[in-house]
Amino acid sequence: MGARKTNPDFTNGVPELLILQILSRQSLHGYAIVARIREITDEALQFGEGSIYPILHRLESDGKIVASEAEVNGRNRMVYRITKPGVAQLEASIQNWNRICSAIQLALSGG
Template sequence: MARRKTNPDFLTGIPELLLLQLLSRTPMHGYAVVQAISASTAGELKFGEGSIYPILHRLEGEGKLTTKCGEHNGRQRVVYRTTKKGLKQLAESHSTWQRITNAVTTVFEAPNNGLRESHG
């Protein structure tokens, strides 16, 4: 049985950031969100239903997403959209994310910068 590729552990919090960003651009339902994450990251990031739906429900509970139920091809569909509160959270998370990536990049690009060798 083929082992599924899993995302690294340090990606905690990333799905939430991506969801808020993608849903701020256009309202989507769960399946479209899963596909959109994969498509917009060129397949590098893939989150399953077990990750996406709990986050969607939590964000909805926190008022960061709003939902609209409708019918599509005879099926009930729940479409999510980012609210003002969600946009505020997105701005904060994005700013934090940029600071972290910049910091990590700095470490990798200049490994000896500011470090003293330890003797002993």
């Protein structure tokens, strides 16, 4: 089977929103974040799992999350944790997302 392609819908601020939402509940490592996204979206979002890492690294360099080594199931893993600016961005992103959803819903229902 060939490599999975990144879903374009998954590149427009949605992954950041999902990652920040997941990390706001619990600090997790990359694989656990991907598993959690699959779980909470009922596998509706298809993407190359590797594409989560550039996003995590960008959020980290922007100060929205921090990474630190921690032992998970007997192994040292890079665990990500949300920061205060990350929480602020999450709140703003949720508001923005709700506004877009309402606008689309309004358009679909005939204005």
